[in-house]
Amino acid sequence: MKNINKYLLFFNFTTMSKIRLFILVSLLFCMSNMYVQGQIQPIFFSDSTRWVDSVMASLSPEQRIAQLFMVTAYSNKGSVHQKEIINLIENYNIGGLMFLQGGPVRQAKLTNYYQQKTITPLMIAIDAEWGVSMRLDSSWRLPWQMTLGAIRDTNLIYQMGREVARQCKLLGVHINFAPVVDVNSNPQNPIINNRSFGENPDKVASCGIAYMQGMQDNNILACAKHFPGHGDTDSDSHKTLPVVDHLRYRLDKVELVPFKKLIDHGLGSVMIAHLNIPALDSTQELPTSLSPKVVDGLLKTDLGFRGLAITDALNMKGVSNFYDPGLLDLKALLAGNDVLLCSEDVPKAINEIKKAINNNQISQEEIDARCRKILMAKQWMGLNNYHPSDLTKVQQEITKKETILLDKELVKYSLTLLQNYEDILPLKRLDTLRIASVSIGDSAKAFQKMLSNYASIDCFTIQEDASIANQAVLLDKLSRYNLVMISVHKSNMNPWKSYKISQSTDVLLQSIALQNKVILSIFANPYSINSLLFTNNFDAFILSYQNSIMAQQQTAQAIFGGIGLFGSLPVSTKHFDI
Secondary structure (H helix, E strand, C coil), rough: CCHHHHHCCCCCCCCHHHHHHHHHHHHHHHHHHHHHHHHHHCCCCCCCCCHHHHHHCCHHHHHHHHCCEEECCCCCCCHHHHHHHHHHHHHHCCEEECCCCHHHHHHHHCCCCCHCCCCCCCEEECCCCCEEECCCCCCCCCCCCHHCCCCHHHHHHHHHHHHHHHHHHHHCCCEECCCEECCCCCCCCCCCCHHHCCCCHHHHHHHHHHHHHHHHHHCCCEEEEEECCCCCCCCCCCCCCCEECHHHHHEEEEHEEEHHHHHHHCCCCEECCCEEECCCCCCCCHHHCCCHHHHHHHHHHHCCCCEEECCCCCCCCHHHHCCCCCCCCCCHHHHHCCECCCCCHHHHHHHHHHHHHHHCCCCCCCCCCHHHHHHHHHCCHHHCCCCCCHHHHHHHCCCCCHHHHHHHHHHCCCCCCEEEHHHCCCCHHHHHHEEEEEEEEECCHCCCCCCCCHCCCCEEEEEECCHHHHHHHHHHHCCCCEEEEEEECCCCCCCCCCCCCCCCHHHHHHHHHHHCEEEEEHHHHHHHHHHHCCCCCCCCCEECCCHHHHHHHHHHHHHCCCCCCCCCCCCCCCCCCC
16 A cells, blocks of 8 residues: 555645545455455354354353364274263263264264263264275275376366265264365375375365365365375374475465465365474474464464364374373464364363463463354254264165266276377277286286276286296286286275385386387376386376276276276376476
8 A cells, every 4th residue: 555655646636636545545455355354254154143152151161161172983992982982972061073983874873872962962073085985984985185186177076075075964974174285295295195186286276175165065064184284294293293394485385375275265174284394383393283373373364264273183193292181282272273183181181271261371262262163163064953864874875876976987087198109099900909918916807807898808917026037927928919008006995005116016017118019007196107217118108096996997998998088197207297
């Protein structure tokens, strides 16, 4: 605004006219700024607060503190664990549960039971980044986020968010700790990596918004994680305190971009990571989750976030190595967090918080404001009109035909053609080809079976750690073919399994390429390509991201032109750039 007078000098206005115009422009500027701030509002905010007011009036000061706690629950543990949960529900009136391992029907049954025992309805959470199968058995696994990051059409990612919301609602879950919006710029990241949409901040943001809206449009609260960004680390905050040494300028340009954009689109909650970022808080060995400068300052003040600020699990070594239970919870609360996740000692933590109130470290009014925000979220989730889960429906509908069809579409549009010399793909003139298929590593039965539906193919398998003698025998057999389809299959068990291709395997790949035309398909993380010495000697190169049955079937179809190849690389490698 200080420059407005400079521009007014160009016009022949009277002094009074200039003053009036200055006031008018100033008012318009302020109104515009207010409008922008008005957009930064979580989806659960409402003018209708009758239920919230009623519940607040019924809670004692201690129970209002207890509403801030979300504790760990399992559906695959016995009666001792269940009694511990019931004790916290009945004697303290805790705010919520985060379910980990178990099964869909068992979890829904336990949720119904716990909800019957509580005074205030419980907010139920789960990590369901690729659907509830991330935590539960007997359910369909949808693709990891790195696979989704290869999809050009974010509407498909919206559809996935909608499907995950359907699964959650069926189980009585209200908040999904997803999407991961960490920008994975470090190939050595041991814990984010495959769980990230990729390395481009804007692409991560657009995918994250689609996933978030798919859930929140269907009344499951999204939780963007891991703020302020766990993507450029080479250590795991479950085991230690990772350090991010970037300057604030870089954080603003990369790590914070997706969080800011999701917040501007009505994000309901944010999970605060256990990281040490000196550019944000120079206090030695202070995790970001315990830093007022990060939570109250950066997230709530600078970015204008008004939703639920949730700690990452307080039993992770990234914070638990530094403070005892109880004191740790208090420090997280003083930093500005609204929800204390996976507390190791709720009674002790409540006592520490009560002492802090008496010592004027925090006021009861501040506790009440956070409790009220949690209750407002619960109202949006429908907990003001709670209904138990239908266990029969859970069993019958946790995986539907539509779930599998969606998975097929997601995989189909992720498959990425990185190289295709002389347009060898899709294959033509099959009558001129003598084709062999060589699978390396984990199971490739679905891939080779689907290939055989299109042409007469001789199939071979070999382990990653095969001896030089066994490789030589295979090379001799392959000399009789004029086309070899090689597929490398890494573990699909979880996204943090090693994706690296062994040097022995790379030697075999290069050796085959010296004597045969080769179509190479990699069923693994994009960073696996960094293990390869050369890639330009393969006639065609397909990246399939995961070694799922669906990816194997779809890749085989794409080779023969049954489907197209539509994906784009979500991260750069030493051979291919995004």
